[in-house]
Amino acid sequence: MSLQSAATGQHDAQEAAPASATWDMDPPRLGPHAYLTCFKGIVWREVLRYLHQRERFLSALVRPLLWLLIFAAGFRQTLGVSIIPPYETYVLYEVFITPGLIGMIQLFNAMQSSLSMVYDRETGAMRTLLVSPFPRSFLLLSKLVGGVAVSLLQVYAYLAVAYFWEIEPPLYGYLTVLPALILSGLMLGSLALFMSSVIKQLENFAGVMNFVIFPMFFASSALYPLWRVKESSVVLYQVCLFNPFTHAVELIRFALYGQVDWTSLAVVLGCTVVFLGGAIYAYNPSKGLIARRGGPGAGV
Amino acid sequence: MEMASESQRHTEAAPALLVKNVSHRFGDTLALDNVSLEVPRGTFVVLLGLNGAGKSTLFALVTRLYDNVSGEIRIFGYDVRRRASAALQRLGVVFQSRTLDLDLTLKQNLLYHCALHGIRGREARKRTARALEIVGLSDRARDKVRNLSGGQARRVEIARSLLHRPALLLLDEPTVGLDIGSRESVIRIVRSLVDNEGLGVLWATHLFDEVQSSDLVVILHKGRMLFTGSVPELLATTGTKDVSNAFRAVTGTTTTELAA
Numbered sequence: 001m002s003l004q005s006a007a008t009g010q011h012d013a014q015e016a017a018p019a020s021a022t023w024d025m026d027p028p029r030l031g032p033h034a035y036l037t038c039f040k041g042i043v044w045r046e047v048l049r050y051l052h053q054r055e056r057f058l059s060a061l062v063r064p065l066l067w068l069l070i071f072a073a074g075f076r077q078t079l080g081v082s083i084i085p086p087y088e089t090y091v092l093y094e095v096f097i098t099p100g101l102i103g104m105i106q107l108f109n110a111m112q113s114s115l116s117m118v119y120d121r122e123t124g125a126m127r128t129l130l131v132s133p134f135p136r137s138f139l140l141l142s143k144l145v146g147g148v149a150v151s152l153l154q155v156y157a158y159l160a161v162a163y164f165w166e167i168e169p170p171l172y173g174y175l176t177v178l179p180a181l182i183l184s185g186l187m188l189g190s191l192a193l194f195m196s197s198v199i200k201q202l203e204n205f206a207g208v209m210n211f212v213i214f215p216m217f218f219a220s221s222a223l224y225p226l227w228r229v230k231e232s233s234v235v236l237y238q239v240c241l242f243n244p245f246t247h248a249v250e251l252i253r254f255a256l257y258g259q260v261d262w263t264s265l266a267v268v269l270g271c272t273v274v275f276l277g278g279a280i281y282a283y284n285p286s287k288g289l290i291a292r293r294g295g296p297g298a299g300v
Numbered sequence: 301m302e303m304a305s306e307s308q309r310h311t312e313a314a315p316a317l318l319v320k321n322v323s324h325r326f327g328d329t330l331a332l333d334n335v336s337l338e339v340p341r342g343t344f345v346v347l348l349g350l351n352g353a354g355k356s357t358l359f360a361l362v363t364r365l366y367d368n369v370s371g372e373i374r375i376f377g378y379d380v381r382r383r384a385s386a387a388l389q390r391l392g393v394v395f396q397s398r399t400l401d402l403d404l405t406l407k408q409n410l411l412y413h414c415a416l417h418g419i420r421g422r423e424a425r426k427r428t429a430r431a432l433e434i435v436g437l438s439d440r441a442r443d444k445v446r447n448l449s450g451g452q453a454r455r456v457e458i459a460r461s462l463l464h465r466p467a468l469l470l471l472d473e474p475t476v477g478l479d480i481g482s483r484e485s486v487i488r489i490v491r492s493l494v495d496n497e498g499l500g501v502l503w504a505t506h507l508f509d510e511v512q513s514s515d516l517v518v519i520l521h522k523g524r525m526l527f528t529g530s531v532p533e534l535l536a537t538t539g540t541k542d543v544s545n546a547f548r549a550v551t552g553t554t555t556t557e558l559a560a
Contacts, residue, residue, distance in 0.1 A: 024465040034418025041415020124397035
């Protein structure tokens with residue numbers, strides 16, 4: 001075709017005109033613009049899907065509010081919180097657990113999107129994502145960012161409601177917490193992504209709740225300061241310290257007051273790299289776990 | 301095999317799809333045993349096989365869900381492992397399971413898939429409109445997928461697979477679960493893409509009545525390729541009068557096995 005067109009001086013596109021409405025023999029090179037389009041498309045789909053699932057939208061807001069309005073109110077008198085950084089005065093228990101609840105929102109969201117990925121795997125939505133001509137790690141990362149975007153919507157909706165419940169971090173805190181939220185969202189999301197590739201049968205959400213969400217949530221600094229935990233059990237204290245979720249919560253807690261907890265930042269960054277690396281490896285077409293197990297959705 | 305020489309040719313003349321000496325193993329199960337097949341440009345190739353024949357594994361390998369460890373797979377000359385992006389840009393797939401978001405509209409679904417191929421803005425809207433036109437669903441663009449019938453949803457899947465204008469289309473049991481009318485319209489749409497637009501199509505099915513005499517047929521059975529050639533050749537080789545009997549003769553299966 002190219003020889004002929006060179007000889008006749010005709011343009012390729014012209015020659016291919018009758019068929020070009022249906023197919024492209026020479027598709028355009030995928031430049032930075034195309035990458036950006038793909039990225040935005042994937043993120044936008046996650047957000048659109050979320051906004052269309054009213055139940056998910058509501059439960060993501062109601063769950064932390066229940067903890068805040070009922071659990072925290074009940075616990076307020078039982079648990080005295082001393083002045084620990086980043087707080088400069090005595091704070092209400094509600095104020096103390098807000099970063100923990102934000103972490104919980106992100107944890108739930110990550111696990112839910114991981115579950116939806118398993119579901120996607122069964123239906124084929126994951127398959128269409130993976131036949132996109134972009135590099136697979138880029139596709140997975142885009143999907144991950146989409147999940148984080150959804151969690152940001154949830155967190156800010158929660159903070160907006162909580163504001164009327166005397167959870168009033170400094171105004172700049174709403175801005176400084178953003179990078180922390182993105183990081184913690186990425187860490188939890190990549191953990192969930194890794195799980196979605198390794199665990200073949202994430203049958204229902206109850207299993208994930210019992211074996212992942214609850215242990216991570218309770219064995220962390222989300223509901224009680226760690227010095228309190230240490231008083232009752234040193235072992236549990238150690239477990240909490242090794243729990244990446246603790247560090248996600250602490251990162252958020254300090255960021256909400258314009259401060260950086262460097263240890264937590266390092267742990268969250270490190271965990272993100274490890275989990276994400278695992279997920280990308282698991283989805284790698286030649287080395288990954290999917291190739292070895294014959295999934296997703298590919299029976300013999 | 302005669303198709304071996306095909307891969308030697310320049311990309312310009314390469315077949316739409318070339319699968320050569322591909323084997324694939326899951327643990328102890330040999331899902332594909334030295335399979336070779338070819339989809340020439342502008343040809344409708346039927347991949348006939350029962351459940352468990354290895355069709356899904358073959359599709360997973362061609363769509364690069366995981367890599368082939370032996371043999372080679374080329375799409376218009378581009379190796380799916382080494383030139384994955386170039387190969388995938390020329391490939392459209394209709395998966396057996398549904399891939400659309402039920403709560404989003406047809407248009408939202410299709411625009412998302414445009415984005416997956418880096419197509420945006422006016423061009424994306426143009427292609428979405430054109431794809432819906434091809435499958436006859438232009439008037440439903442703003443409806444949610446949930447409100448479509450099974451056959452209509454299938455047609456949207458075809459529209460989806462055409463957005464990046466692939467010259468090779470893979471369809472995995474595309475008519476399963478459809479009523480007769482929907483089946484016919486899906487088959488008609490895809491055949492017209494082959495006849496009028498010159499697409500190469502690999503159509504996996506276990507329904508023998510979907511085979512036409514002008515098609516090429518590949519019979520896959522228990523991971524092995526037992527026949528490849530035209531329908532008249534198939535009938536002549538087996539000395540049978542129809543594809544269904546020919547399939548039985550080639551694979552040695554009984555009527556009860558076919559019904560299963």
